[in-house]
Amino acid sequence: MRRISILGATGSIGRNAFDLLMRLPEAERPEVELVSGASNIPELACQAKALKARIAVTADAGQGAALAEALKGSGIEVAAGSDALTEAAARPTDWTLSAIVGAAGLAPTLAAAANTGTLALANKESLVCAGALLKQVCAASGCTLLPVDSEHSAIFQALRGERLSEVSRIILTASGGPFRTWSRAQMAKATLDEALCHPNWDMGQRITIDSATMFNKALEVIETHQLFGVSPEQVEVVVHPQSIIHSMVEYRDGAIMAQLGAPDMRGAIGFALNWPERIDLPVERLDFATLSRLDFEPEDPDRFPALRLARRAMARGGLHGAVLNAAKEVALDLFIAGEIDFLAMAAHVEGVMDALDTHREINLASYDLAAVQRADALARATEPLGETGAVPTVSEA
Numbered sequence: 001m002r003r004i005s006i007l008g009a010t011g012s013i014g015r016n017a018f019d020l021l022m023r024l025p026e027a028e029r030p031e032v033e034l035v036s037g038a039s040n041i042p043e044l045a046c047q048a049k050a051l052k053a054r055i056a057v058t059a060d061a062g063q064g065a066a067l068a069e070a071l072k073g074s075g076i077e078v079a080a081g082s083d084a085l086t087e088a089a090a091r092p093t094d095w096t097l098s099a100i101v102g103a104a105g106l107a108p109t110l111a112a113a114a115n116t117g118t119l120a121l122a123n124k125e126s127l128v129c130a131g132a133l134l135k136q137v138c139a140a141s142g143c144t145l146l147p148v149d150s151e152h153s154a155i156f157q158a159l160r161g162e163r164l165s166e167v168s169r170i171i172l173t174a175s176g177g178p179f180r181t182w183s184r185a186q187m188a189k190a191t192l193d194e195a196l197c198h199p200n201w202d203m204g205q206r207i208t209i210d211s212a213t214m215f216n217k218a219l220e221v222i223e224t225h226q227l228f229g230v231s232p233e234q235v236e237v238v239v240h241p242q243s244i245i246h247s248m249v250e251y252r253d254g255a256i257m258a259q260l261g262a263p264d265m266r267g268a269i270g271f272a273l274n275w276p277e278r279i280d281l282p283v284e285r286l287d288f289a290t291l292s293r294l295d296f297e298p299e300d301p302d303r304f305p306a307l308r309l310a311r312r313a314m315a316r317g318g319l320h321g322a323v324l325n326a327a328k329e330v331a332l333d334l335f336i337a338g339e340i341d342f343l344a345m346a347a348h349v350e351g352v353m354d355a356l357d358t359h360r361e362i363n364l365a366s367y368d369l370a371a372v373q374r375a376d377a378l379a380r381a382t383e384p385l386g387e388t389g390a391v392p393t394v395s396e397a
């Protein structure tokens, strides 16, 4: 019997994983060591009971008592706070899903990587902020790193049985998000509700807004470079509004392998959960007769500077990915709070990257978790450098 942990069980990815696990006959369901969440205590308690988890952890230290109350008499251990979460994530398992959102997922993901057989990674921020470190930890523990992001799952599947040395290009598909056809002037006035209307995928709030700015694709370009060891130049992005082709790999002979499917994250999560086997999954099947067309467009760097910033972070190496991500998280919070407009998010990230470009703590050849956390904190505390070299406030950026 396999033992598994789910970090971020109450999120969009976590709920999809929960759905897949609950569909399995009880006798085939893995033993669950840990489920974690943050503020949604009733749901976390409900999942912990349904999955008979050993321990339930809320990252929110103030919610420990509420979680203990919700699980009273169940025999399920309870813990609260981010240190407790990282400690619980280090419990030995055969398979762990890393589905916390943002840089907050890094420490628990590294703890899991050191103590699990297979790390199913949805938390792309771990690879963006600390790719070299995560891969080092996996190599030392013998942990297999499996992608859960749909594009990377597609690439992983398109690479099966092939040689990485024979790959010429990886072509990441991007839906283009809700503003694919909007002008820059329209985007400048985009509201939170408009940014939350993703045309194809049903995801958490933060990644949905990141899809609208294309920062999600920017993180995914870095994730591809880190995960598959291809050079930044080998990673291309094509806008494909239907999100049916989840990504493609081109080989040196010109052959392209693509993975297709309905836009449903249970496909990629189920693949990672059952790998190396494939089992029946409750995802819609493609009907090519009604699909009728697949469209493609080039990326537009003027309206979506995020991809250019990702390429810059890859070219600079070190902890520039951690800076990009932290500045992006700050800008996202400000946009959600209504304090900056939509286009100011990318301007903020670029300004922070400019300000920290030559900083000693960012340009490290190798780093540990503490160094990544320092870079993250530095980026969060940095005012963006504007075009004039002046230091504007965030709202002017």
Ligand code: NAD
Pocket (backbone or CB within 6 Å): 007, 008, 009, 010, 011, 012, 013, 014, 036, 037, 038, 039, 040, 059, 082, 085, 098, 099, 100, 101, 102, 104, 105, 122, 123, 124, 125, 148, 149, 150, 201, 202, 203, 204, 205, 206, 207, 265
């Ligand atoms: P979400 O916001 O829906 O859920 C996030 C989970 O993390 C929740 O369980 C939440 O309680 C927990 N959490 C939030 N803040 C935390 C903190 N400070 N410490 C610990 N736990 C915390 O997010 P999501 O959309 O499920 O995305 C999760 C990850 O998967 C992200 O890295 C995202 O980029 C990636 N991803 C998501 C999708 C998707 O379809 N949603 C697709 C591909 C990749």
Ligand code: MG
Pocket (backbone or CB within 6 Å): 149, 150, 151, 220
């Ligand atoms: Mg994706």
